[in-house]
Amino acid sequence: MTVVRQLRAPTAAVAEPPDDLAAIEVHDLRMRYGTNDVLKGVSFTARRGEVLALLGPNGAGKTTTIEILEGFRIRSAGEVRVLGVDPGHGDERWRARLGVVLQSWRDHGKWQVRELLAHLGVYYAPYSTPRVRRPWDVDDLIDAVGLTPQAGKRVSQLSGGQRRRLDVAIGIVGRPDLLFLDEPTAGFDPEARREFHDLVHRLSDIDDTTILLTTHDLDEAEKLADRILILAGGAIIADGSPDQLSRRASADAEVRWSRDGERFVHATGDATAFVRELFQQYGEAIADLEVRRASLEDTYMAFVREYESGRGAAALRAFEEVTR
Amino acid sequence: MSVISLGRPAMGAARAGLARGRIELRHTFTNAQDLWNYIFPAVILLVVFFFMGDATVPGTSFALSSRTMPSALGMSVAFGGLVTMAIALAVDREDGTLLRAKAIPNGMTGYLVGKITLVAGMGLVSLAIQLIPGLIFLDGLSVRGASSWFTLIWVVILGMVATMPIGAIFGSLIANPRNMGMIMLPLMGLIATSGIFYPITNFPIWLQWTAQAFPIYWLGLGMRSALLPDSMASVEIGESWRHLPTVGVLGAWAVFGLVVAPIVLRRMARRESGSRVAERREKAMQRVA
Numbered sequence: 001m002t003v004v005r006q007l008r009a010p011t012a013a014v015a016e017p018p019d020d021l022a023a024i025e026v027h028d029l030r031m032r033y034g035t036n037d038v039l040k041g042v043s044f045t046a047r048r049g050e051v052l053a054l055l056g057p058n059g060a061g062k063t064t065t066i067e068i069l070e071g072f073r074i075r076s077a078g079e080v081r082v083l084g085v086d087p088g089h090g091d092e093r094w095r096a097r098l099g100v101v102l103q104s105w106r107d108h109g110k111w112q113v114r115e116l117l118a119h120l121g122v123y124y125a126p127y128s129t130p131r132v133r134r135p136w137d138v139d140d141l142i143d144a145v146g147l148t149p150q151a152g153k154r155v156s157q158l159s160g161g162q163r164r165r166l167d168v169a170i171g172i173v174g175r176p177d178l179l180f181l182d183e184p185t186a187g188f189d190p191e192a193r194r195e196f197h198d199l200v201h202r203l204s205d206i207d208d209t210t211i212l213l214t215t216h217d218l219d220e221a222e223k224l225a226d227r228i229l230i231l232a233g234g235a236i237i238a239d240g241s242p243d244q245l246s247r248r249a250s251a252d253a254e255v256r257w258s259r260d261g262e263r264f265v266h267a268t269g270d271a272t273a274f275v276r277e278l279f280q281q282y283g284e285a286i287a288d289l290e291v292r293r294a295s296l297e298d299t300y301m302a303f304v305r306e307y308e309s310g311r312g313a314a315a316l317r318a319f320e321e322v323t324r
Numbered sequence: 325m326s327v328i329s330l331g332r333p334a335m336g337a338a339r340a341g342l343a344r345g346r347i348e349l350r351h352t353f354t355n356a357q358d359l360w361n362y363i364f365p366a367v368i369l370l371v372v373f374f375f376m377g378d379a380t381v382p383g384t385s386f387a388l389s390s391r392t393m394p395s396a397l398g399m400s401v402a403f404g405g406l407v408t409m410a411i412a413l414a415v416d417r418e419d420g421t422l423l424r425a426k427a428i429p430n431g432m433t434g435y436l437v438g439k440i441t442l443v444a445g446m447g448l449v450s451l452a453i454q455l456i457p458g459l460i461f462l463d464g465l466s467v468r469g470a471s472s473w474f475t476l477i478w479v480v481i482l483g484m485v486a487t488m489p490i491g492a493i494f495g496s497l498i499a500n501p502r503n504m505g506m507i508m509l510p511l512m513g514l515i516a517t518s519g520i521f522y523p524i525t526n527f528p529i530w531l532q533w534t535a536q537a538f539p540i541y542w543l544g545l546g547m548r549s550a551l552l553p554d555s556m557a558s559v560e561i562g563e564s565w566r567h568l569p570t571v572g573v574l575g576a577w578a579v580f581g582l583v584v585a586p587i588v589l590r591r592m593a594r595r596e597s598g599s600r601v602a603e604r605r606e607k608a609m610q611r612v613a
Contacts, residue, residue, distance in 0.1 A: 110354070111351070126336055
């Protein structure tokens with residue numbers, strides 16, 4: 001295609017950022033709309049190459065957080081560094097190292113897939129470095145997101161799943177060091193979802209891209225992320241690998257039994273000792289004994305139900321007791 | 325965060341914007357809706373000429389339809405700059421095109437250059453679609469020599485520069501593309517008083533002055549000066565083509581627009597984010613359902 005020309009490189013070489021720097025550093029981030037505190041002191045860091053999931057119920061402040069990091073929203077207070085730069089003052093060179101996957105709707109409907117990706121790639125060419133060649137070769141990129149059969153199709157003719165893959169392709173056409181995905185699989189059918197998860201895995205493998213994604217779906221966070229941050233009530237209430245979180249969540253067990261026709265439930269950190277004591281005390285009067293370890297999902301779902309029913313603060317305390 | 329930055333990557337982005345404008349202009353020839361938008365004004369003109377029949381410009385024996393033709397071309401330039409630009413910006417903001425531009429380096433520069441290229445290109449195409457048959461079929465219309473062409477070209481360019489930034493301001497301020505009526509109604513009123521379809525020399529003085537404050541009157545006058553015989557200047561205000569005041573008024577609108585538009589555009593772009601686009605999508609979906 002002759003209409004898309006390569007850009008001239010800028011005269012000054014783009015400095016290579018040191019590799020040991022954290023990709024994202026957030027300290028005591030606060031956001032207030034009017035009198036409503038949406039973020040009340042969020043702190044976390046993301047290491048380079050890490051896949052981080054920001055998990056939380058709807059309205060927890062996930063989108064606000066990610067939009068502040070993308071530089072699309074100005075925070076009320078707190079320290080934020082994204083690739084070493086304050087996103088409120090990020091320049092175009094900084095922008096070139098970020099990828100933002102936006103949910104398309106009907107924009108660029110008349111463009112062909114290949115035409116659009118080739119055009120958008122042109123903007124990244126001046127920011128190519130010896131380490132990261134920008135932009136991504138358009139045919140390789142189309143292949144990587146599995147849109148080769150649709151390369152000549154108009155965007156408006158793509159199916160929902162194909163469109164989201166195009167969204168991802170647009171987000172990564174500049175080979176970003178850091179990629180933001182906000183609720184990437186909202187509205188996906190299970191098949192499209194699985195394909196999308198594969199794509200994210202490939203991304204973090206190929207380029208060692210740092211990825212921050214938001215989701216309200218624990219299952220998705222567990223499948224994709226190296227580390228999960230649970231955001232609720234405007235603060236991070238849990239932070240750890242999926243494995244760590246589930247071990248912490250299942251530390252508590254629920255013991256159910258009946259005695260003389262009356263039913264009892266008790267939550268305990270040491271189920272074995274509790275049951276031993278129970279039998280010592282009541283012996284054969286105990287019946288219908290049941291010991292059940294809560295999975296991370298049980299704990300999280302119970303928390304979300306409580307949270308969404310408006311008993312946010314109480315739910316938060318209960319959840320923190322379990323996960324801390 | 326600077327929305328528009330200068331420097332070599334920005335120059336590159338401006339070139340990418342030109343390419344973007346050319347691609348989008350090509351897209352307008354490939355679908356029925358855009359093609360209809362090109363042809364529609366010419367169809368309207370034909371209908372108007374049919375009803376004008378053999379009517380002449382008052383006080384002359386010159387065909388009213390031949391006087392209307394260049395005036396309508398001037399109106400078409402103003403319409404393209406004001407309405408096409410405003411709709412394009414409002415639609416692109418609603419569907420997230422603008423947010424995509426914001427998410428890529430120097431994307432806003434490329435987007436704006438692309439949009440200007442597209443709207444200017446579309447304006448020239450619809451101008452040609454109306455002008456060429458007019459030159460062939462209407463009596464009394466002629467582009468005589470270099471000076472006529474020269475007038476035609478500067479009036480069109482100055483008209484675009486005067487109206488596009490104003491259109492961009494409207495497009496930034498309108499929250500919803502479906503509220504375009506807020507612009508269309510006053511614009512229709514302005515067209516009616518700007519001497520496009522009928523000379524305004526017999527209108528009340530205050531109405532004449534009102535019309536002369538806006539670009540549409542001057543675009544009509546400028547196009548008439550390029551395409552009509554000089555004798556027709558006698559039925560204009562001041563019995564002259566008044567080129568200097570034309571440059572003055574259109575130039576003033578251009579300066580105003582070029583100063584204010586970047587401020588309004590920057591403010592609009594700063595407020596764009598994924599959740600805003602999602603909100604608008606949700607609203608639009610509710611309207612559909």
